[in-house]
Amino acid sequence: MESWLKRSGVSGLDDLELADFSDTGRGVRTRRQFEKGEKILTIPNGVLWTVKHAYADPIIGPALLSAQPLLSVDDTLATYILFVRSHWSGDYGLGSHVAALPASYTSSIFFAEDELEVSAGSSLYTITKQLDQQIEVDYKELVERLFGRHQELFPRDKFTIEDYKWALCTVWSRAMDFKLGDGDSIRLLAAFADMLNHSSEVEQCHIYDVKSGDLSVLAGKNYKAGDQVFINYGPVPNNRLLRLYGFVVPGNPNDSYDLVLATHPMAPFFEQKHKLWVSAGLDSTSTVSLTLTDPLPSSVLRYLRIQRLNESDLAVMMSHQSDAASERISDSNEVEVLRFLVESISSLLDGFGTQLEKLGEQLAEGFYSPGGNAWSAAHVSLGEQRVLRLARKKAEDLLAAVETGSGIKRAQCAACKKVSVQLMRCGRCNEYKLG
Incomplete structure (x- = not known):
């Protein structure tokens, strides 16, 4: 993935590396010192996963645009991810990003019944049950409106409901949202940047340039060589962290x-x-x-x-x-x-x-x-x-x-x-x- 990103114009990769950490799992580590506010990473617009890019794809784009009304942002991105995984997974373009994604997630929709039951009475329990039902409804609608009509693009064995849930969790846990100047918003996924873990101890430090469409990550605090780089998801309570991102912060002050x-x-x-x-x-x-x-x-x-x-x-x-x-x-x-x-x-x-x-x-x-x-x-x-x-x-x-x-x-x-x-x-x- 890193070689493809470098060829695509991503800057900052020479000073960073993917690594496994005992407390957070997979993350990003510095290879040199960074001062707070210094630009760490810039990912150009052409490498980002967006709805606009999905529509512009010469193969899947026409099929997505034929589904009227258009699919939701999350369903469009999830479908795009599954399409790339089913056709070009490997060391090629966006496929190399998909190949680097986790094979499974720990979001609450994947909990066994006895595991979820521990949270009985909480909003997490209720919303997770509702999400399970809604995902089944949404998947059936996707099959009817898109997958079933373009089976050559969306082979049924690679677009099962379990595949759909995996892709949805990929979007929920790794997407970044930004407000645009005209009042609209954009949701995007960025290869490598999506490996950055959350910490409330750093300032919010990921920026979207509306003019260029590029995504940049700044140092949210001072880093020494060998430190893990973090971004801040915002003041998110544990019920939302677990539902969308698959982890909790013990004693979370934002509960x-x-x-x-x-x-x-x-x-x-x-x-x-x-x-x-x-x-x-x-x-x-x-x-x-x-x-x-x-x-x-x-x-x-x-x-x-x-x-x-x-x-x-x-x-x-x-x-x-x-x-x-x-x-x-x-x-x-x-x-x-x-x-x-x-x-x-x-x-x-x-x-x-x-x-x-x-x-x-x-x-x-x-x-x-x-x-x-x-x-x-x-x-x-x-x-x-x-x-x-x-x-x-x-x-x-x-x-x-x-x-x-x-x-x-x-x-x-x-x-x-x-x-x-x-x-x-x-x-x-x-x-x-x-x-």
Whole structure:
């Protein structure tokens, strides 16, 4: 691959080499010292994998363009990769890049059921199950729209669903995304640069030149000869790292939980409330990221304050939409919102297959093989539970302050002493939903 890249005008390869590292696996090592900000590697536009290049290919391009509507970016790139692998894999052009790709990946869609089950209750578990189903649907559509119509280009034995999953994970784990000046974006794969591993200790250092179409990698920190070169994928939580890239960062400070807030269109006063949500920068279905640093963002409270408005409060709010729900609307509304949050988050936490304390003990005792799939799934579950516990604690503190200040007493179940709160106000219209 390196000889082809040099012939193609890639600069910087003489100062770098591929190497195996004990903690990250395959990566890139320096052969000399680099100063932070110094250009390490430049890959010209003609060597990159892009949708535009796939369309321009004289063999596969016409077939891709014949599929109307056009395939998604990921499906186009995945198909292009499989096409090259099936025709020119080896020391020739893009085929030499494909030959250097991993034979398998550790993304969560490849987990055995018992490995994924370790993360039961987490967003990773739910999304992975959904992805498995969606991939089957998308593959069948690809066969119908493209593979089946051009079997001479896409032989069935080299374009199986397992091949498709492998190619998708190649795109997910190795593609780079850049915003363009006109507001559009580009997703690309770059040979050799895709061997760079992630570290949060370096600054983001990969750059796309819109004019030339070239990709450059700068030194994200000072490097000595023999150091591993890293790039920074950004503040990515473990649930996303494992789903897309196949690894986790123990104790990841960027761990998060995406909270979905939704209200059914048949709920009372839906149209009026929808206007208030929009004025507050939200929508009737809003996804809010809960993080370790901000476990209960103000947007969650803004959403639920509007959702729980009664008729009289709604009339008042509609008269001044500009600051809708930015502050407490009333003591009763705030108590209802916070009680709902406390019990709903508790329900989410109860849904995890293994509770936080037990997971911590298992990880500390080496119950899961370090670096294995189950070990990674355990770290995802651990991180999401930590975030949700912080969110519940903040909601509990806010609730106690409101109840103390307003003199409102908690309604408790006589049997279990838990705060009584109605999770779903109406079973028919499903007005309230939190998940």
